[in-house]
Amino acid sequence: AQSVTQLGSHVSVSEGALVLLRCNYSSSVPPYLFWYVQYPNQGLQLLLKYTSAATLVKGINGFEAEFKKSETSFHLTKPSAHMSDAAEYFCAAGAGRGGYNKLIFGAGTRLAVHP
């Protein structure tokens, strides 16, 4: 069965520092992979997605993620953190009958950015 593991439930960085949020997936077939972000009191929003095209995927707000099949990883990075990046981030993998019609989410990583 498909599963998604996010290493680190809380990550804290300084403003301007590199952001690295880790995600590993388990799958017997190449998955569709996603990162979603949830700001306080808002619904989840799609940051970026991997669908077996380019392995380096660029998303909104300067985030990107790299699909590494050998490591079954899809880590999210941003070169320079901004205070507005403070939020909870969820990695997800597509799964389901007849295609990838449902998402399996990781437990989430809460990102704090301090001055």
Added chain:
Amino acid sequence: DTGVSQDPRHKITKRGQNVTFRCDPISEHNRLYWYRQTLGQGPEFLTYFQNEAQLEKSRLLSDRFSAERPKGSFSTLEIQRTEQGDSAMYLCASSAQGHTGELFFGEGSRLTVL
């Protein structure tokens, strides 16, 4: 605002009561999803519809849970004989066909069962 809307946003009920949540998806989206999220966890898939057809249900969706999307537009999620373990945030999302995994989420309906 043309996003996904959910109602009510908060519901407090006593154990054993029935509750119903409503979701209005983005109008041109034919797929609608229900997820449940508890504290410290990511959203867990419950069920999804393509138009009015319920195509998949999770084992999490016990007999006390039922979801409908009668006209392929809004959806309802009913929980009968609520239990304290049902306390969670219930999330609705919608997507357009051909946009796999690109879900647009509502802000959720928080259920507290006393």
